[in-house]
Amino acid sequence: MSLRIGILGAARIAPTALVKPASASSDVEVVAVAARSADRAQAFASKHGIPRAYAGYEDLLADPDINAVYNPLPNGLHGRWTRAALSAGKHVLCEKPFTANAAEAREIADLAAEFDRVVMEAFHYRYHPLALRVEEIVASGELGTLERVETALCFPLPKFSDIRYDYHLAGGALMDAGCYAVHMARTFGGGETPTVVSASAKLRSPRVDRAMTAELKFPSGHTGRVTCSMWSSSFLKIGAKVTGSKGSISVFNPLAPQAYHRFSVRIGGARRTEKFPRRASYAYQLDAFAAAVLHGEPVKTSAADAVETMTVIDEIYRAAGLPPREPS
Known part of the structure; x- marks a missing residue:
């Protein structure tokens, strides 16, 4: 089959x-x-x-x-x-x-x-070895007690007629770019679903955000921040930082490491870097989908996982004074 x-x-x-x-x-x-x-x-x-x-x-x-x-x-x-x-x-x-x-x-x-x-x-990034390695290090306790996770995806999209700015098609920076930042915060933040403490939007139109920043609080006590934009002074920003009581991980381009990435771990005064395969994150994602359909393997980005991410996105919109998106 x-x-x-x-x-x-x-x-x-x-x-x-x-x-x-x-x-x-x-x-x-x-x-x-x-x-x-x-x-x-x-x-x-x-x-x-x-x-x-x-x-x-x-x-x-x-x-x-x-x-x-x-x-x-x-x-x-x-x-x-x-x-x-x-x-x-x-x-x-x-x-x-x-x-x-x-x-x-x-x-x-x-x-x-x-x-x-x-x-x-x-969420193709989730299946790449880089994301799995962040998850592994966090779970190992090498960073100590988690204190903060910060994730960002900002890129320029000056074509304001693009469907990603259309409220009636569930558009907005938080939906298109921020969904990655929210999901990475959940994944790299110990797999927990946070609550939203506050959020601030920059608007393209009355209901559509061109940029969003949100402060988060996780059940275990650590905090977080997600930053995203499709048009802002943060022209291009793709990264994650996880900080614990003993050290931190900093990643440039966890989204598509096959293009280019930087991955560093600091523990005390020591710093190390790690490198990952150039195989595309999309290939790892397709492997996982095929294994799930053909062999019953579990997936990391299930429908149940999506409910958690969308719950946080809805809460961010409300905290920023905007309505959650509606189906077209």
Whole structure:
């Protein structure tokens, strides 16, 4: 048995996140793509060597040869089409953010359990050895008692007509960039889900944030901060720092270490650096998805995990005086 995946939408991220790593896998085939028009679907299929193209997501979901789908649609559509895929009996690899809000995430988690299907959120960084190493060091106690975790993802997106600034498509910096920062804070902060102490947004429009900063408090007592932006004075910032009573870890580019990364650990007066493979984080992610579907292996970014992340995102929006996003 192989994993036969159909893509919902001819998204720009799909070749990097799925098509390329699938081409190197003996367990995975990308067999179909659907788009809103037949021409768009066929053009994407021809360019990337995909056998079938559908002019409509429903037709792809009705294909009995497909046992899983990749959902890279706009944020506000993630929930709707993940529900439809589950109802059609498919496993789902869903791009982040998982849904528009926590309530919708809970609905998806319940549905995944009801249909006994794998639903995995595409936080690809989480499957790379670098992220696993941060988690390992924190769990080992080498840093001592955790005191603070700070994560950031800031990049420039000056095209303000982009769908990532559209409230009706569940847009905003916290949704697109900040979901990574929130998830990394949870992962590197000992696997706990924090509460939100305060949050401050810079706005692109009355309900849409172009930047967000939030202060967090974890159940074990340590604190945290997440910083994200799509347009701010923090032009490019991708990093994490975990501080404990005995030392700290500093990471540049935990998001996609295959491009470039710096990883250093300070314990007392000693400092060491570590290096990690150049294999793409997306390849590790696809390995994990295939192992879950084909062999029943657990995933680190499950639907239940997504509920926790979306709960924090909703709380940050409320703390900043903004409404949580709504499904499109």
